[in-house]
Amino acid sequence: MTSYAAFHQRSITDRDGFWAEQAQLIDWQSPYEKVCDYSNPPFAKWFAGGKTNLCHNAVDRHLKTRPDQNALIFVSTETEQEKVYSFRELHAEVQRMAAILQELGVKQGDRVLVYMPMIAEAAFAMLACARIGAIHSVVFGGFASVSWPAASTMPSRR
Numbered sequence: 752m753t754s755y756a757a758f759h760q761r762s763i764t765d766r767d768g769f770w771a772e773q774a775q776l777i778d779w780q781s782p783y784e785k786v787c788d789y790s791n792p793p794f795a796k797w798f799a800g801g802k803t804n805l806c807h808n809a810v811d812r813h814l815k816t817r818p819d820q821n822a823l824i825f826v827s828t829e830t831e832q833e834k835v836y837s838f839r840e841l842h843a844e845v846q847r848m849a850a851i852l853q854e855l856g857v858k859q860g861d862r863v864l865v866y867m868p869m870i871a872e873a874a875f876a877m878l879a880c881a882r883i884g885a886i887h888s889v890v891f892g893g894f895a896s897v898s899w900p901a902a903s904t905m906p907s908r909r
Contacts, residue, residue, distance in 0.1 A: 852883060
């Protein structure tokens, strides 16, 4: 078993070899031609020419071998609720959210702003955007002021 320090050191001393090995751990729609194209410094293109989908790698590929295994555990300190989603359930929720976004006209290359509190649906929306190929940015919706214990003791800025 390799220590973390050795694992990290290899990523530095044999960058391309290390990341080529890591890339074998995910599914690729199109294989990459080069691990790191650094021909235009300071800009690097990782896995140049390759195509993959984060949503497929995070959700879909697990459906064959472990559909009922826990994939997402949502815990709310606001409502004192906990909800566990299996890969099968997560897949269904992401599919539903992707269908909603597509019904709204979202397509590959579009930009989507996800402005939601820390709820499971925020993860569904992010994964759905990745599934569609939409560029997404997440803005944390925050907590109510009563959720922050220090909020009641903070001085007013009036």
